[in-house]
Amino acid sequence: MRSLTLAISLSLAFVAGFTEAAKTVHTKVAILGGGVSAINAARNLTGAGIHDFMIIEARDSLGGRAQDAPFADIRLELGCNWVQGLGTNPVNQLRKKYGLKTAETDGDDVVFYTEGGKIDNGTEVYKKFNEVYERMNDMAFKRVENNQVDISVRAGLDLAGWYPMTPLDQAIEYYVFDWESAEEPEDSSMIGSALNDNATYSSFGEGSDGDRMVVDERGFKYIFLEEAKTFLKKDDSRVKLNTKVTKVEYNKHGVTVHTDQDLIIKADYAISTFSLGVLQHKDVEWSPALPDWKLEGIYGFHMATYTKIFLNFPYQFWDDNQFTVYADPDNRGYYNTWQNLNAPGYFxxxxxxxxxxxTVTQSESYRVEAMEDEEVRKEAMAVLRSMYGDDIPEATEIMFPRWHSNPLFRGSYSNWPIGELDQHHINMKAPLHNRLFFAGEAMSKEYFGFLQGAWFSGEETGSHVVQCIKKKCPRAEYYPIITKPDIHPNYIHKRSVVV
Structure with missing residues (x-):
């Protein structure tokens, strides 16, 4: 009995000592995550004269999915790789401000192959599909004007007159659509896709239609880190790197953030910039649990995975074009889109x-992530030999990221699926008690899936927190119940209240 009492006493003393060892700090705003939206949220807080904030980042660097790595004597982007949408796009403006080296991407500079070699009629089919795709986008805009319901991209392509019958048809469809959205036409919203493309390539003024691939060996993240230096000091104590958020407690009085370090952060406000994939996978514990109306929007949205598989060779044996599309006879999207980094203007x-x-996407990404690098190399080499013959050299190096299985990201970027309503998206990003806010590329209605979506979302959310701190908190809109129009005459039960 005495031994049991002593053991219990020692255990309680250990727990008490461990609890006391955890350091608790206080801040006005805790920013959870250190990606692009987090950087811009902190930038906007600083611009409003609010310097009492902390950025909590699990990795050893800010930048989020803007990551690069050494490969074949250069550095390559593992995550975001393109400045998409030029003109006044703030990401493009940062590119110019900091002299980020990029190469113009020309998707029309493409050749087409099957397992038997180059295809002569690929350009003709590619042109036809682009014409159909434009018709589908026009249909999407008309549906918005007429307040019509959404349909899938697959249904839209059918209505526009596209019926893929051959492996080449499917390969070109994948190249134009999946390679951008990272999801299949069956899963994607026609209206969401059309509006997203239009916002990115038409809303930034003259010259906004275009893409530039980052080939700067300082990395894409360089421009965001440089911008962070305008308001963060070197080794700024407000930035907590290598610190993973494990639990977030929130109520109408504030937010408590628990980490995997001996650190607890108590804040008046918090901004979650976790990726949609992290929110969906419950990699962070929320107390209380996020409400069902919010989770419905989060679970309904899609986190897509986009995997670039880099191969280095002793010499170039492929075409000089920027892109090569492979039409596999059996599997749509199987090692479909190849890119030549020896093309003029690149490396x-x-x-x-x-x-x-x-590049492979979604289900192919999941499959590839579960394989060893050597297995992937052998598959890719088999495809290349079917295209170019058996005499081509072996790849000497291979590198690719595993975004889907990475618990800090759980995917590459978001995609608007068929079935997700505007009200779902509003719920997804709605704050809780006007204390816990949500930002990130997925929270941008116009620019989801793009870097500018993260940038704008961080700016907007930072502005809302500033208003709250200055006692002018905006009233938050959310929809506790979303009903079908044939069930409820008002369609939506809407509240505009503090949640």
Whole structure:
């Protein structure tokens, strides 16, 4: 009995000592995550004269999904790779401000292959599909004007007159649509896709239609880190790197953030910039649990995965075009889109760097992530030999990220699926008690899936928190119940209240 009492006493003393060891700090605003939206939220807080904030980031660097790594004597982007939408796009403006080196991307500079070699009629089919795709987008805009319900991209393509019958048809469809959205036409919203494309390539003024691939060996993240330096000091104590958020407690009085370090952060307000994938996978504990009306929007949205598989060779054996599309006879999207980094304007040619990389998405990404690098290399080489013959050299190096299985991201970027309503999206980003706010690319209605979506979302959310701190908190809109129009005459039960 005495031994049991002693053991219990020692256990309680250990727990008490461990609890006391955890350091508790206080801040006005805790920013959860250190990606692009977090950086811009902190930037906007600073611009409003609010300097009492902390950024809590699990990795050893800010930048989020803007990540690069060494490969074949250069550095390549594992995550976001393109400035998409030019003109006044703030990401494009940062590119210019900090002299980020990029190369113009020309998707029309493409050749087409099957397992038997180059296809002569690929350009003709590609042109036809682009014409159909434009008709589908026009249909989407008319449906918005007429207040019609959404349909899938697949249904829209059917209505526009596209019926893919051959592997080439499917390969070109994948190249134009899936390679951008990272999801299939069956899963994607026609209206959401059309409005998203239009916002990115038409809303930033003259010259906004275009993409530029980042080939700067300082990394895409460089421009965001440089911008962060305008308001953060070197080794700023407000930035907590290598610190993973494990639990978030929130109520109408404030937010308590628990981490995997001996650190607890108590804040008046918090901004979650976790990716949609992290929110969906419950990688962070919420107390109380996020409400069902919010989770319905979060679970209904899609987190897509986009995987670039880099291969380096002793010399170039592929075409000089920027892109090569492979039409697999059996599997749509199987090692479909290849890109030539030896193309003019990209990386300088040298004897050790000859990179031909291929992109896979969603289900193919999941499959590839579960394989060993060597297994993926063998599959890719089999495809290349079916295209170019058996005499091509072996790839000497391979590199690719595993975004879907990474618990800090759980995917690459978001995509608006068929079935997700505007009201769902409003719920997804709605704050709780006007204490816990949500930001990130997925929270941007216009620019979801794009870097500018993260940038704008961080700016908007930072502005809302500033208003709250200055006692002018905006009233938050959310929809506790979303009903079908044939069930409830008002369609939506809407509240505009503090939630």
């Amino acid at each position: 300088p040619k040298n004897t050790s760097t000859n990179i031909f990389f291929v």
